[in-house]
Amino acid sequence: MLYRQEIIERWKYPHRRGAMQTSDAQAEVANMFCGDEIALFLRLDADKKKIIEVRFSGEGCALMTASADILCEAIEGKTVEDARNFSADDLLRLYGEPPTPGRLNCVLLAHRALARCLVMV
């Protein structure tokens, strides 16, 4: 089932939505297929080793929004090193029942944003 209760709830009431005015790293990516855009923001600790806050903003489908929210929560508190090792498969595991192949990119969009963010750290 694509629209499980958890996904609908996260889409309606995401925990980590909202742009940061200032951040230590930020990246925007878009899904050309559907026009979805996401911006991901990271705040790091003083010695730039640990991620202390993660936020996302942007408009998109329910799957993208829910997945971005899951990713933000998963990354928060990790070291930068651990975040670099957080793979797309790790995100899919946390996401749960996999999306249909045509919607996989929606679920993985936030991970592309994370990878781009970490290039800047």
Place this chain on the structure above:
Amino acid sequence: MKLGVSARKDFPIYANYKDPRGLCYLDSGATSLKPAAVINAQRGYEEQYSTNVHRAAYHLAERATEEYEGARSAIAKFIGASRPEEIVFVRNTTEAFNLIATSYAGRFLKEGDGVLLTEMEHHANLIPWHELARAKNLRLFFLPFDTATGELVWDEKSFVGFLKERNIKLVSLTHVSNALGTINPVAAIAACAHAAGAVVAVDGAQAVPHVPVNVRDLGADFFAFSGHKMLGPTGIGVLWGRYDLLEKMPPYQMGGHMIDDVYIDRSTFQNPPFRFEAGTPHVAGVIGFGASIKYLSDIGMSAVREHEKKLLSLGMEKLSAIPGIRILGTRDVELRSGCVSFVVDGVHPHDVGSFCDEEGVMIRAGDHCARPLHQKLKIPASCRMSVSVYNDTDDVERLAAAVAKMTKTFGK
């Protein structure tokens, strides 16, 4: 009359589809389902006489040639062409526009000449012009459409002057919008274009499957459409062109079969349509396309149109009754063909599409290869139900029920 539920026995996919809810396919605008007559015609060729056309002196190849050319004649008659030689087989509508852009406009338009398109074009009738305009310094103009009614905004009285002032040498527009369903006034536009000395190319991909079309009555000079959107196979389409225009155009691709005489260092080219059909063509596809033409002719395109109007009206009525649904384009079914597109407040079209899929209802969600149209409407994408001969009121009812359920699930 074989329309709606009673036509479904002709389409094997309905019996093969195992979901107990039954097949609810509302995406014929993308590609249509195929009747057994088309599948059998293609298989008959492959199993009984799969030889090349126009080449050999043995009887099987003669039969292949006869069937292939028979399809060409049937298609010519179906769209009111003056003669079968005006039918050029191409892969699809996209290739037809590349052919027009390369062999007609590429040869006959000069730097500074204008090409008029519309804001509602499918990318097939847009991107080839981008490239040609860049290469030859042509100027592109776009007729706007009204975002509320989905109709082109133009003034018939001043249109000849409008075209002359901009030095428009070619008008290329869609007969029916694949995203809005608008039926454009092609005949009136073509008359003005001719008065201004411009040639008219028409994208008929969403017209020929749904409404009676006569290319001469339309006043078109070129007209393109695809087999797979009208119950035929994928990989085969038609460019119809006025013979006198085709005759003066250079070939599109070079190679086997399109030549007349060949020497080691030069060659001369065949007359149309063969000049534009280099290499071994998609013989099975053409024969299957011929079978789809016969299938539609047996029903009659006026009957198809009346049947689809009933479904489009019901779709607009049922969908607009659901809170939060906005229908794109005209509500006048006389001005609409093939589809009803809509958006849902606060829900991404892809979520609508995927939710409907889980309810067993297949619709299109996306930009329908008409991104500038969606940019103008300020929406990322839209949802589209599109119909064909096998659809019936049950399909529309199921869509409306799925969308209503979706709005409840996604309601905040």
